Amino acid sequence: MSDEGLSNMLHEERTFAPSEEFAAQANGTAELFDRAQEDREGFWAEQARKYVQWETDFDQVLDWSDAPFAKWFVDGRLNACVNAVDRHVEAGNGDRVAIHWVGEPEDDTRDITYAELHEQVQRAANALADLGVGEGDTVMIYLPMVPESAIAMLACARLGAPHSVVFGGFSSDALRSRIEDADSKVVITADGGYRRGKPSGLKSVVDGALEGETPVENVLVVQRTGQDVEWTEGRDRWWHEALEAADATHEAQAFDSEHPLFILYTSGTTGKPKGIVHTTGGYLLQTAYTSHVVHDIHPDTDVYWCTADVGWVTGHSYIVYGPMTLGATQVMYEGTPDTPHQGRFWEIVQDKKVTVLYTAPTAIRTFMKWGKEIPEKFDLSSLKLLGSVGEPINPEAWMWYREVIGGGRCPIVDTWWQTETGGIMISPIPGVTETRPGSAQHPIPGINAVVVDDSGKPVEKGSGGYLVVTDPWPSMLRGIWGDPERYKETYWSRFEDMYFAGDGAKLDEDGNIWVLGRVDDVMNVSGHRMSTAEIESALVSHPKVAEAAVVGAADETTGQAICAFVILRGDATEEADEDGEGEGLVAELRQHVAKEIGAIAKPRQIMVVPELPKTRSGKIMRRLLKDVAENREVGDVTTLADSSVMDLITKGMKED
Numbered sequence: 008m009s010d011e012g013l014s015n016m017l018h019e020e021r022t023f024a025p026s027e028e029f030a031a032q033a034n035g036t037a038e039l040f041d042r043a044q045e046d047r048e049g050f051w052a053e054q055a056r057k058y059v060q061w062e063t064d065f066d067q068v069l070d071w072s073d074a075p076f077a078k079w080f081v082d083g084r085l086n087a088c089v090n091a092v093d094r095h096v097e098a099g100n101g102d103r104v105a106i107h108w109v110g111e112p113e114d115d116t117r118d119i120t121y122a123e124l125h126e127q128v129q130r131a132a133n134a135l136a137d138l139g140v141g142e143g144d145t146v147m148i149y150l151p152m153v154p155e156s157a158i159a160m161l162a163c164a165r166l167g168a169p170h171s172v173v174f175g176g177f178s179s180d181a182l183r184s185r186i187e188d189a190d191s192k193v194v195i196t197a198d199g200g201y202r203r204g205k206p207s208g209l210k211s212v213v214d215g216a217l218e219g220e221t222p223v224e225n226v227l228v229v230q231r232t233g234q235d236v237e238w239t240e241g242r243d244r245w246w247h248e249a250l251e252a253a254d255a256t257h258e259a260q261a262f263d264s265e266h267p268l269f270i271l272y273t274s275g276t277t278g279k280p281k282g283i284v285h286t287t288g289g290y291l292l293q294t295a296y297t298s299h300v301v302h303d304i305h306p307d308t309d310v311y312w313c314t315a316d317v318g319w320v321t322g323h324s325y326i327v328y329g330p331m332t333l334g335a336t337q338v339m340y341e342g343t344p345d346t347p348h349q350g351r352f353w354e355i356v357q358d359k360k361v362t363v364l365y366t367a368p369t370a371i372r373t374f375m376k377w378g379k380e381i382p383e384k385f386d387l388s389s390l391k392l393l394g395s396v397g398e399p400i401n402p403e404a405w406m407w408y409r410e411v412i413g414g415g416r417c418p419i420v421d422t423w424w425q426t427e428t429g430g431i432m433i434s435p436i437p438g439v440t441e442t443r444p445g446s447a448q449h450p451i452p453g454i455n456a457v458v459v460d461d462s463g464k465p466v467e468k469g470s471g472g473y474l475v476v477t478d479p480w481p482s483m484l485r486g487i488w489g490d491p492e493r494y495k496e497t498y499w500s501r502f503e504d505m506y507f508a509g510d511g512a513k514l515d516e517d518g519n520i521w522v523l524g525r526v527d528d529v530m531n532v533s534g535h536r537m538s539t540a541e542i543e544s545a546l547v548s549h550p551k552v553a554e555a556a557v558v559g560a561a562d563e564t565t566g567q568a569i570c571a572f573v574i575l576r577g578d579a580t581e582e583a584d585e586d587g588e589g590e591g592l593v594a595e596l597r598q599h600v601a602k603e604i605g606a607i608a609k610p611r612q613i614m615v616v617p618e619l620p621k622t623r624s625g626k627i628m629r630r631l632l633k634d635v636a637e638n639r640e641v642g643d644v645t646t647l648a649d650s651s652v653m654d655l656i657t658k659g660m661k662e663d
């Protein structure tokens with residue numbers, strides 16, 4: 008963010024006190040803060056017994072003796088699927104709708120009650136067990152936004168088989184490396200899914216990922232679009248046939264509180280994605296607790312809708328585990344916000360009478376661009392609370408969200424958290440906190456997080472620094488799959504005894520936290536985490552590329568956009584010259600990145616340059632490239648080994 012943008016934000020002084028009406032019905036209370044402050048572990052023990060059903064109660068709240076490797080709710084035993092499904096049926100709420108599913112094609116909808124979900128997860132667990140899946144076996148899930156994605160995840164949880172969900176926008180190569188890293192025997196996918204009115208293939212991507220040697224023995228295929236798929240006899244099975252053939256009842260077993268629930272790969276600062284590991288008890292507790300006090304879900308009256316994809320952590324925590332552990336009713340939508348028209352989201356809010364909406368700033372900015380006339384055509388009066396996640400929300404978008412979508416009546420919760428934190432960490436508590444546009448404000452009760460300077464000391468009000476979490480928390484990552492050293496080094500070595508989130512932040516004069524974005528080489532594009540190193544390594548794997556540097560440039564809608572600078576190999580340079588502007592080559596490189604990682608990683612811009620700016624020690628100075636990508640005057644070049652390089656690059660840009 009530019010310095011000017013930052014100072015504007017920090018002078019934001021508008022506040023919005025909760026209405027009496029909202030506060031009167033809110034789940035969150037001021038007392039929660041006091042209780043957590045007075046006895047943090049006691050507080051978490053109380054929440055753990057309130058939100059989670061334990062088969063065996065725990066003996067100890069937290070074991071931090073082997074820090075930074077935490078154990079929460081030691082010796083407690085539970086089953087995550089029983090918590091999210093069975094117990095609601097047992098409590099007599101089997102008829103309650105769990106998922107109002109809305110397909111992208113209009114009128115393609117399905118309502119699934121908790122009782123139906125119960126039957127489906129039992130059949131799916133039996134079908135997976137028939138394929139030899141048991142406790143500790145990883146299962147890869149590569150599905151569109153259909154109810155089967157939640158069913159598949161919960162069925163894995165039921166068996167104690169950690170799932171590893173990969174977002175449907177990733178390529179065969181990306182899927183293959185995740186399958187290998189997690190050593191999965193089974194993949195659950197679909198023939199395809201609907202995206203912008205067209206069926207897109209998923210099974211074909213899985214087929215590509217399994218070519219050659221693979222640990223995968225079986226593929227379960229959900230039939231969604233009915234498109235033609237290739238079939239490998241003996242390996243592939245239709246999901247619906249496997250479930251039909253399976254027993255309708257499955258007795259769930261309890262697992263240790265620290266049993267791994269899932270792995271979720273996320274981009275880090277190196278080229279290799281990290282498999283973030285989450286375990287059962289603490290994760291389930293924190294996602295359910297935050298769904299209750301931050302999203303203010305009242306399971307018997309609210310209709311909740313989180314617009315994320317289950318392939319990201321937001322979908323894991325706030326579509327599947329959090330809301331379902333509470334027994335909530337929610338909307339799940341398959342498609343994009345503009346299919347078949349730009350009012351689709353608001354039509355869904357109106358039709359399903361959504362009360363709580365959780366979405367991303369990039370979506371809000373897109374809706375702003377489309378104009379308020381679109382949402383104004385729909386009845387949004389059912390809404391009572393609005394949430395935001397994924398990236399900083401600028402005050403202007405926050406105000407638009409409040410006024411146009413929330414009718415000036417709904418509190419907004421700007422929730423900061425990460426794949427690694429598992430659940431919400433910093434957010435207003437609606438009904439308690441006076442909200443301030445653009446700021447995530449304060450850690451929630453039970454969480455201790457501060458902004459520190461370079462030496463790890465908390466900063467004064469009005470200053471900036473790094474966001475750290477000072478104490479372990481229940482839903483914290485337990486490590487990186489297969490790489491304990493990398494876990495310690497990435498998160499726990501920058502500051503002593505503190506978790507370093509990788510985000511920069513500021514404290515305003517009132518002590519509110521403003522999260523500003525990544526301070527490492529991770530970009531945030533439409534709320535999706537992308538690593539510069541990963542895209543650079545995809546680019547240099549192309550035979551025509553000698554070197555590449557990638558930066559995230561500020562973008563009005565997507566937050567950041569991927570901009571790549573590449574140096575070509577000798578003969579390719581001539582070819583690009585013949586090709587005029589090198590357009591053919593640029594298209595080829597963008598396509599190559601899509602193949603290596605996925606369409607979501609395609610650079611918005613690729614600039615062919617003669618040199619890259621480097622320090623004397625050979626480090627690429629991305630700061631200078633960012634200046635170019637954002638059309639700014641290039642900053643200080645004195646640490647460059649060759650200061651004329653920037654002239655060459657900017658000259659080339661101007662000629663374009």
Ligand code: 6R9
Pocket residue numbers: 273319320321395396397398399400421422423424425426427447508509510522523524525531534535536
């Ligand atoms: C949940 C999720 C995490 C990164 C995080 C930060 C950014 C998320 C934010 C936010 C400012 C918020 N981020 N929420 N920045 N305000 N409310 O998005 O997880 O995909 O792992 O991304 O997203 O930079 O470090 P993940």
